[in-house]
Amino acid sequence: MDFKQLISHSKEYGFIFQSSEIYDGLSAVYDYGPMGVELKNNIKKYWWDSMVRLNQNIVGIDTAIFMHPSTWKASGHVDAFNDPLIDNKDSKKRYRADQLIEGYVEKIDIKIMKDVAKAKKRFGDDFDEVQFRATNQRIIDRQTKMDDILGRMAALLTAEDMKGLKALIEELEIACPESGSRNWTDVRQFNLMFSTQLGNISGSESKLYLRPETAQGIFVNFLNVQKSTRQKIPFGVAQIGKAFRNEIVARQFIFRMREFEQMEMQFFVRPGEEMKFYEEWKSKRLTWHKSLGTDASKLRFHNHDKLAHYANAAADIEFQFPFGFRELEGIHSRTDFDLIQHQELSGKKLQYFDPVLNESYVPYVVETSIGCDRMFLAMMTNALQEETVPDADGKDSKRIVLKLPAAIAPVKVAILPLLKNKEQLTNLASDVYHKLQSHFNCQYDEKDAIGKRYRRQDAIGTPYCVTVDFDSLEDGTVTLRDRDTLLQKRVHIDQLLAEVADSVSMSNLLEKL
Numbered sequence: 352m353d354f355k356q357l358i359s360h361s362k363e364y365g366f367i368f369q370s371s372e373i374y375d376g377l378s379a380v381y382d383y384g385p386m387g388v389e390l391k392n393n394i395k396k397y398w399w400d401s402m403v404r405l406n407q408n409i410v411g412i413d414t415a416i417f418m419h420p421s422t423w424k425a426s427g428h429v430d431a432f433n434d435p436l437i438d439n440k441d442s443k444k445r446y447r448a449d450q451l452i453e454g455y456v457e458k459i460d461i462k463i464m465k466d467v468a469k470a471k472k473r474f475g476d477d478f479d480e481v482q483f484r485a486t487n488q489r490i491i492d493r494q495t496k497m498d499d500i501l502g503r504m505a506a507l508l509t510a511e512d513m514k515g516l517k518a519l520i521e522e523l524e525i526a527c528p529e530s531g532s533r534n535w536t537d538v539r540q541f542n543l544m545f546s547t548q549l550g551n552i553s554g555s556e557s558k559l560y561l562r563p564e565t566a567q568g569i570f571v572n573f574l575n576v577q578k579s580t581r582q583k584i585p586f587g588v589a590q591i592g593k594a595f596r597n598e599i600v601a602r603q604f605i606f607r608m609r610e611f612e613q614m615e616m617q618f619f620v621r622p623g624e625e626m627k628f629y630e631e632w633k634s635k636r637l638t639w640h641k642s643l644g645t646d647a648s649k650l651r652f653h654n655h656d657k658l659a660h661y662a663n664a665a666a667d668i669e670f671q672f673p674f675g676f677r678e679l680e681g682i683h684s685r686t687d688f689d690l691i692q693h694q695e696l697s698g699k700k701l702q703y704f705d706p707v708l709n710e711s712y713v714p715y716v717v718e719t720s721i722g723c724d725r726m727f728l729a730m731m732t733n734a735l736q737e738e739t740v741p742d743a744d745g746k747d748s749k750r751i752v753l754k755l756p757a758a759i760a761p762v763k764v765a766i767l768p769l770l771k772n773k774e775q776l777t778n779l780a781s782d783v784y785h786k787l788q789s790h791f792n793c794q795y796d797e798k799d800a801i802g803k804r805y806r807r808q809d810a811i812g813t814p815y816c817v818t819v820d821f822d823s824l825e826d827g828t829v830t831l832r833d834r835d836t837l838l839q840k841r842v843h844i845d846q847l848l849a850e851v852a853d854s855v856s857m858s859n860l861l862e863k864l
């Protein structure tokens with residue numbers, strides 16, 4: 352299914368609405384509807400349990416969105432949390448200079464992929480992609496060009512050379528995607544933090560920022576957490592919470608939002624041991640993504656060319672969104688940068704006494720940081736499918752189905768009386784509903800023909816439908832329909848819970864980790 356269909360499906364079935372839609376919406380801000388909030392909560396719970404419940408040395412925290420303004424001075428966000436901004440003078444459209452260049456490079460990459468696909472078709476099973484890429488001159492030239500441009504861009508970004516970035520855009524003759532014009536303004540730095548005032552005093556003293564990442568709440572509480580939980584290094588602190596960034600270009604639905612949610616975990620380690628844990632967390636996080644059924648071919652690592660001011664190693668886990676491979680999660684080795692900075696600005700020691708080494712030090716940090724909304728989009732991308740299946744008369748019919756892993760599906764079981772105006776059926780169906788509702792999220796639906804109700808449940812990803820019919824009144828059995836296989840079987844009402852509980856439970860997923 353294409354991206355437009357995904358967006359309209361999300362709205363039609365109550366997953367995601369544009370914020371303040373009746374006022375024509377607020378750009379890059381979204382609300383989660385009744386189905387969306389269930390899916391999002393399940394994603395958060397799975398992440399939380401995989402961190403906090405499965406690891407004795409990871410604890411949770413929930414810190415405030417507002418923090419002392421010095422926090423952002425210390426972390427470097429006031430001075431360095433910038434993106435290079437460029438405007439097209441004709442279309443008046445605003446872009447990130449680095450994204451314009453990346454877009455140019457992506458077009459070259461698409462040409463390479465087309466050549467590879469053609470060759471694959473020509474050579475069939477004998478095709479060796481690695482060899483083809485290494486020997487085909489046209490591909491070698493294009494790859495060299497891509498590497499050269501990305502290398503130059505990384506150097507310019509590191510040097511904060513805004514003039515150089517503009518020159519590169521001009522040299523590559525990049526045009527505004529909207530108007531085709533090459534009439535660009537200069538490139539300038541734009542700080543992504545939102546600011547507001549504390550109380551009713553104005554002036555720089557009372558200037559507050561909405562946090563652009565949740566991580567700093569963990570850093571400033573490092574000793575509070577360590578002392579109150581008596582954790583020994585290595586240990587981690589996990590947090591889920593809102594973050595805010597005044598993104599320059601915020602398109603692509605919930606991929607890039609101005610208000611979003613992060614799931615972050617900071618892992619405190621001995622200086623010098625950070626690379627071991629960095630590799631370990633890279634691999635653990637990839638396993639987590641695969642445990643949710645994401646195909647390995649849709650996930651890849653991308654090592655950063657340009658490291659953030661705080662990092663000595665960084666990689667993204669990229670996912671193949673409908674608009675290409677993009678960052679889903681970041682794994683960063685943040686050194687002792689943040690803790691040292693907070694120590695200096697606050698004048699308070701943020702050291703850990705290591706009883707094994709018998710010495711005190713400022714720990715190093717490896718973090719895993721994933722956007723909950725991006726994860727939501729990745730899950731919707733994986734799950735939403737159009738299929739041809741046999742209908743009740745055995746004829747081919749199309750269905751839209753959301754094949755979410757059962758454990759994160761918004762509704763686990765739908766209970767459907769065959770007819771709505773037969774009280775005996777609706778009464779028994781209600782009984783079944785009440786029996787199951789305290790175990791997991793269920794829906795009772797009696798409106799429309801049964802086929803239509805099945806389709807509605809398929810569209811929101813409900814793994815099981817239970818139909819109560821006239822036989823149920825006789826023998827206490829119901830029809831249990833599986834969303835994916837479409838197989839139906841008769842199950843006694845007393846056996847229903849046992850029948851579905853295991854496959855909709857999150858424990859199954861957690862055990863895979």
Ligand code: ATP
Binds near residue numbers: 609613723725
């Ligand atoms: P990008 O390069 O896409 O702007 P980033 O490198 O700035 O992302 P990080 O600062 O590493 O992102 O943030 C960690 C995670 O938070 C990202 O991997 C992403 O999943 C999520 N995230 C960051 N910015 C946004 C946003 N504007 N909207 C939604 N999620 C976001």
